[in-house]
Amino acid sequence: MPEYGCWLDLPSPQVAEIMAHVGFDFIVVDLEHGPASVETAQLQMMAIGARARPIVRVPEGTEGWVKRVLDAGAGGVMVPKVESAAQAADIVSWAFYAPKGQRGEARGIVRASSWGRNFEAYKTKWNADGFIWIQIESVAGLENIEEIAAVEGVTQLFFGSADYSADAGVSTDSEETLAAASKVAAVAKAHGLHAGSVLFPQGTPQSLAKLGFTHISVASDVSALRDVLDGSLRDAKG
Template sequence: MTGLKSDIETGAPLFGCWIELYSAFATEVVVQAGYDFLLVDLEHGPGSVMDAALQLQVAAGSGCHGICRVPKNDDSWIKRVLDVGFDGVMIPAVDSVEDARRAVASCRYPPAGKRGMAAAIVRAARYGRDCWDYVEAANRDVVVICQIESAQAVEAVEEIARVEGVDMLFVGPADLSSDMGYVGEVDHPEVMKAITRVEQAAKAAGKLLGAIPTPGRSTQELREAGYDIIVPGADTILLRDAADAQVASLKSGTSS
């Protein structure tokens, strides 16, 4: 299986699914559908690092990559999800250059960073069988994704994008719009103006872009805007929408 970073850099956007249920069976359905990556959510999802690792085991050998969104910009969280084998880490609420540098340092082994050295025993290094090869590869290949989701982050986005080791900026439209005073208005013109600034900063710095579609901006429009990863759905939403549609058709008498 090729690496997440090399697959992103082929140029065609990758499509992922948020994992919120932490059900091995539900994740298996998602993987078999052909998504390019899982985005396992430890910020808003109810799972533990152990639960997150199980989702990787479900996807093993499928060609479906694993990204984990950690609860916060903290090296103890970041090293744990990398140690179980995630290809990339999404760090929420990166609001400043200092936040971005801290995120990168947590993802890199010394001397490039401060990630704790446990490659002799962790799953990511095949429990030490690939110890030093993994250390070298991880510093090169782990994808560091910084979420831009506040007005403060937008004001600093050009500097954040230039931080060495930041691979991608990921727009969080719900939090960004809320922080800007437009709660629930993810496509408000002022929010879109801020998002355009994020896009321009990423491209100027040669960094990747990630986002989720919004009611006013489709997956296709994100593709045309040059986004590298797009996360259009979640296991919870897929299940919810299918269940709602079936129950509605059953009760209306229109189901076949």
């Protein structure tokens, strides 16, 4: 049974809390395309609480971004447009503590460790089952997916259908996009990893689950608000 989640782009803790009460398994706090700061993202994660796993998508795969969102209490980090095993290895190194990685031990000053009250417990748990979501959303990323999946510490391959399609010069409803999604799911399964995706024309919740995707984002705050308001005005006008 897949886990179902949603995308959070509006920089609002209140919206985050509303979404958390819906019952989603995970919520992606999007700092790549959303305008929120790390400070706002931390408030959103506080609002989400334990009702869903908060995954933060960083704008880019750098040590500073990975470290800051994890210290803020993210339940996992998603990194966009990873195209090589070397990139994936760097991300893993920045995300985990020694001996698994080289993440700095800000023991008493970060939310992730309950402000220093249980750092050793957090460190042990995170190093054992931390979530590192690697986005495959380019032709180069798909070409190197086997090597990326083989990097120890990567836990999920997440297919970015829109960016992949744009990079490949095809539409999101093309057979090429569906084939790319299928490859992501197959490689993830072969390496014992999770596979994630947003919806796209041929990627419905049912078809993605059938392909083997384990984490499927089925909604977003912006689209939900837009569609409901559009529908309300349309219904009112008859």
